[in-house]
Amino acid sequence: MSKGAEILILFTVFVFTLNIISNAYVVNVKILSPFPVTLLFSDSHGVKLVSSNQTLNVNSSNLRIQAFVLAPYSYSILINGNNTNELNVNLSNYSEFNLTVIVIPSYAFLKVDVVGKGTVYIELNNGTIIAVRNSSVVKLYNGSNVLLEASGDLLNWSNGGNTMTIWYSVNGNSTITAFFGNSSILLKSGTVKPIVNYTEVGLSLFAIGFFVLYKIYSRKDQDTNV
Structure with missing residues (x-):
């Protein structure tokens, strides 16, 4: 290949590259989301995926942008x-x-x-664990599931459940009520609060005191008789 032909090829490539650069459009991408987001850019030259803030060079003036969010909740x-x-x-505008x-x-x-x-x-x-003994309202992602655990003599839940632990699906503002009996409240660990019988304790202490006094006086009587 002659030197002139090589120069012609290089010049053609340079002009072609310059033409692409001059026709490129600049797109500044900014994503604000608590969930992962993928943007799909499609034009006559193909498809490009973007999931972070960046600047793109696009060669086609007509651009289609689609957003896809990976989230289990409503948004x-x-x-x-x-x-x-x-x-x-x-983009020509x-x-x-x-x-x-x-x-x-x-x-x-959720109330x-x-x-x-x-x-x-x-x-x-x-x-996070929130203890409710009367009434409480919490703000949650719509569409999320929350774990509710009862501690006490549970009769039933207002949604018909009667187990100590339930998963509750939050779909819009809602209220759920736990109905308990009037027996002693169970601790969260599931152990029963101990019931102290003060009468038995008092009698036990009295018996111990009486036994100690009996021993003391018995010993004094033995010393006197010697």
Whole structure:
């Protein structure tokens, strides 16, 4: 290959690369979410996946963006302020396109009521335990499951359950009530609070005291007779 041909090839590659760079569009990606998010960018040149904040160079002016969230709970997606998980944009209208994706979890309030002598322990997903002896309201992810553990003479739950421990599915604001009998409250470990019979204790102490006094006076009588 002649030197002139090599120069021509290099010049062609340079012009082609310069043309691609000059036609590239800049997309600044920003993701705000408590859950993992993957953005799918698709245009005439193919598909690209993005899961973090970064700047992209896109060669096609027509771009389709789809957001996918990995979360077991309910949520809303905002793409540049619009409540949607998909956006089509013409990049030729922008010198730089700023893309902001926000994922907002949906919350619900769970009210736990206790009727009778008992306690309900609410065990949250983060390990927090809340003891309820009267009434309490907790804010949870909508769609989450929460563990409720009864301690005491449980009669039943308002949802029909009668076991000491239940999983409760939170779907919207809701209330659950635990009904207990009037017997002594059980400790969380499951052990029964000890019942002290003070009459028996008093009689035992009296018997011990009487025995000690008897021994003392018996010894004095023996010393006197000697």
